Amino acid sequence: MQENKVVIELQNVKRDFVVGEETVHALKGVSFKIHEGEFVTIMGKSGSGKSTLLNQLGCLDTPTSGEYLLDGVAVRTMSKSQRAVLRNRKIGFIFQSYNLLPKTTSVENVELPLMYNRNVGSKERTERAIRALEAVGLGERLYHKSNQMSGGQMQRVAIARALVNDPAVILADEATGNLDTRTSFEILVLFQKLHAEGRTIIFVTHNPDIAHYSSRNIELRDGKVISDTTNLNIQSAAEALAALPKSDD
Amino acid sequence: MNFSNLFKIALRAVMANKMRSFLTALGIIIGVASVITMLAIGQGSKRSIQANIAEMGSNMIMIHPGADMRGGVRQDPSAMQTLKLADYEALRNECTYIKAISPNVTSSGQWVNGNNNTQSTIYGVSPDYLEIRQLTVEDGVMFGDADIKSSAKVCVVGVTVANYLFPNGEDPVGKVVRFGSIPFRIVGVLKKKGYNSMGMDQDDLVLAPYTTVMKRILAQTWLGNINCSAITEDVTEKATEEITAILRRNHKLKDATDTTPADDDDFNIRSQEELSSMMSSTTDMLTILLGAVAGISLIVGGIGIMNIMYVSVTERTREIGLRMSVGARGIDILNQFLIEAIMLSVTGGIIGVLLGIGASFAVNSIAHWPIFIQPWSIVMSFAVCTLTGVFFGWYPAKKAALLDPIEAIRYE
Numbered sequence: 001m002q003e004n005k006v007v008i009e010l011q012n013v014k015r016d017f018v019v020g021e022e023t024v025h026a027l028k029g030v031s032f033k034i035h036e037g038e039f040v041t042i043m044g045k046s047g048s049g050k051s052t053l054l055n056q057l058g059c060l061d062t063p064t065s066g067e068y069l070l071d072g073v074a075v076r077t078m079s080k081s082q083r084a085v086l087r088n089r090k091i092g093f094i095f096q097s098y099n100l101l102p103k104t105t106s107v108e109n110v111e112l113p114l115m116y117n118r119n120v121g122s123k124e125r126t127e128r129a130i131r132a133l134e135a136v137g138l139g140e141r142l143y144h145k146s147n148q149m150s151g152g153q154m155q156r157v158a159i160a161r162a163l164v165n166d167p168a169v170i171l172a173d174e175a176t177g178n179l180d181t182r183t184s185f186e187i188l189v190l191f192q193k194l195h196a197e198g199r200t201i202i203f204v205t206h207n208p209d210i211a212h213y214s215s216r217n218i219e220l221r222d223g224k225v226i227s228d229t230t231n232l233n234i235q236s237a238a239e240a241l242a243a244l245p246k247s248d249d
Numbered sequence: 250m251n252f253s254n255l256f257k258i259a260l261r262a263v264m265a266n267k268m269r270s271f272l273t274a275l276g277i278i279i280g281v282a283s284v285i286t287m288l289a290i291g292q293g294s295k296r297s298i299q300a301n302i303a304e305m306g307s308n309m310i311m312i313h314p315g316a317d318m319r320g321g322v323r324q325d326p327s328a329m330q331t332l333k334l335a336d337y338e339a340l341r342n343e344c345t346y347i348k349a350i351s352p353n354v355t356s357s358g359q360w361v362n363g364n365n366n367t368q369s370t371i372y373g374v375s376p377d378y379l380e381i382r383q384l385t386v387e388d389g390v391m392f393g394d395a396d397i398k399s400s401a402k403v404c405v406v407g408v409t410v411a412n413y414l415f416p417n418g419e420d421p422v423g424k425v426v427r428f429g430s431i432p433f434r435i436v437g438v439l440k441k442k443g444y445n446s447m448g449m450d451q452d453d454l455v456l457a458p459y460t461t462v463m464k465r466i467l468a469q470t471w472l473g474n475i476n477c478s479a480i481t482e483d484v485t486e487k488a489t490e491e492i493t494a495i496l497r498r499n500h501k502l503k504d505a506t507d508t509t510p511a512d513d514d515d516f517n518i519r520s521q522e523e524l525s526s527m528m529s530s531t532t533d534m535l536t537i538l539l540g541a542v543a544g545i546s547l548i549v550g551g552i553g554i555m556n557i558m559y560v561s562v563t564e565r566t567r568e569i570g571l572r573m574s575v576g577a578r579g580i581d582i583l584n585q586f587l588i589e590a591i592m593l594s595v596t597g598g599i600i601g602v603l604l605g606i607g608a609s610f611a612v613n614s615i616a617h618w619p620i621f622i623q624p625w626s627i628v629m630s631f632a633v634c635t636l637t638g639v640f641f642g643w644y645p646a647k648k649a650a651l652l653d654p655i656e657a658i659r660y661e
Contacts, residue, residue: 080578084576084578085576095571103265116575116577
């Protein structure tokens with residue numbers, strides 16, 4: 001396997017929370033590297049520390065100790081607003097509940113990250129938003145409002161929003177958690193397509209099935225990595241989708 | 250994030266809840282409109298009172314005989330005989346701060362012309378009286394110094410008197426009318442002045458030489474009062490001091506010594522300026538009270554904005570979390586909500602200014618109250634409501650900016 005650039009590097013990352021008088025050790029020394037172009041699933045039951053890890057990876061939080069390098073940049077000592085700028089340029093978030101702005105068109109939703117980037121003018125912003133929407137197959141629904149769309153369509157808008165700033169890594173948090181089986185596979189097909197295009201994707205989930213479609217699987221338990229396996233037999237989500245029984249409606 | 254983007258976001262948020270935004274701005278609208286209307290009413294009444302006082306005369310100083318004690322009984326000032334012609338002459342010759350001076354003796358009685366008659370007051374004055382009271386002779390002439398020297402039986406009548414005595418519209422000038430048994434020849438008619446603010450008819454008067462009134466009607470040697478005009482309003486006080494000094498000397502009133510207190514003045518001096526500042530202090534108080542009440546409603550409006558902004562921040566916690574996770578810094582969120590608050594208050598301010606101006610004119614045309622809209626009241630209330638937006642928007646915006654994106658994004 002050829003060595004791609006390291007996008008994410010965690011060095012013995014620990015994160016403690018003080019709750020009342022007790023200290024909870026949510027992450028007890030996590031280390032791994034993720035290379036460019038990998039599609040990594042991070043699995044774990046609730047309480048395993050995967051949300052905390054996701055917050056670390058997404059620069060929403062900083063480690064208590066250890067170091068996190070995102071695209072070669074050390075995050076731990078950064079200020080809040082420096083991390084905001086870093087998120088804006090390097091990370092694309094996809095959430096379980098889409099988190100689109102209500103009563104707002106697809107294009108405007110996708111434009112949002114670029115609104116916080118001074119280097120992007122309004123014309124370029126709209127062009128890039130339209131391209132991102134076309135890339136997720138929503139070229140026909142540019143000016144639909146978020147409340148006029150299905151769950152699958154809303155999640156596609158959210159994915160387009162995560163792509164629009166051309167991030168170093170896409171972070172998906174239970175991105176199929178609110179969707180039915182068929183729509184989940186459609187979204188997985190889209191993730192595999194993005195993976196094939198060379199995007200780096202980290203997909204945090206508690207659903208073990210999704211690991212079959214990623215290139216690597218990291219499993220957490222009690223704040224530690226208990227397994228880190230490369231998937232040599234990546235299944236095709238498109239085939240799985242075709243194999244599903246046709247829905248009645 | 251640049252300003253136009255922030256502006257768009259704020260505008261969208263305001264338009265997304267039209268009714269709520271309107272009701273929030275309504276507090277500011279009512280506040281600003283009432284500030285402007287109340288100040289317009291306050292200033293209007295002040296100006297109207299000042300105009301009425303100015304109508305009375307120009308920089309007028311009135312010298313009345315003072316109330317005196319005779320054997321422990323305080324006397325009626327009008328019965329005092331302390332102002333004499335000698336005082337008038339001394340003031341006329343010595344005062345440097347006055348430009349016009351006239352003694353005044355009055356008597357009331359029946360004026361008769363054939364079978365027409367009227368009750369009116371005759372004022373015994375000098376020709377300067379016209380300047381002091383800002384009267385002008387429209388037809389004919391004012392009597393002159395020669396008439397005063399000879400105690401001539403001539404007079405100048407007001408329009409009301411002329412109309413009663415000559416109901417058929419004849420020219421009164423040159424006609425002879427009687428006051429009691431004394432015939433007077435009318436030499437002039439005064440220009441109409443109308444009613445004053447107290448409702449008194451300022452045209453119901455007859456002017457005659459003071460010598461005539463003193464000798465031929467009243468047979469007295471003292472004066473009712475002395476009126477004079479200061480050169481300018483600014484020297485009114487100096488003129489008053491000067492008059493006091495001259496009269497004290499003439500009346501041989503003793504100044505204070507080590508053992509005895511000074512004799513009381515046996516005269517009173519009132520100036521128009523004094524009257525005017527007394528009246529305007531009343532209306533200033535009125536303006537301040539009205540303005541304060543209106544200002545309170547502006548603060549209440551501001552609290553309304555603060556309240557809604559807090560609700561808005563809580564309601565949009567997830568949106569804030571999302572914005573932060575895609576790269577909004579705290580300052581971006583702060584600016585967003587601050588601009589939203591300012592937008593509400595400034596829009597409310599603009600509508601309020603228009604409504605306030607409209608309401609002022611409505612008050613003027615319906616209730617006939619005098620109004621005066623001062624430009625600074627518009628500028629001030631506009632500035633205040635913008636500041637209100639910043640002030641009351643700051644805390645909710647700060648709260649939004651300090652949210653933890655991790656918690657905000659998953660807020661239910």
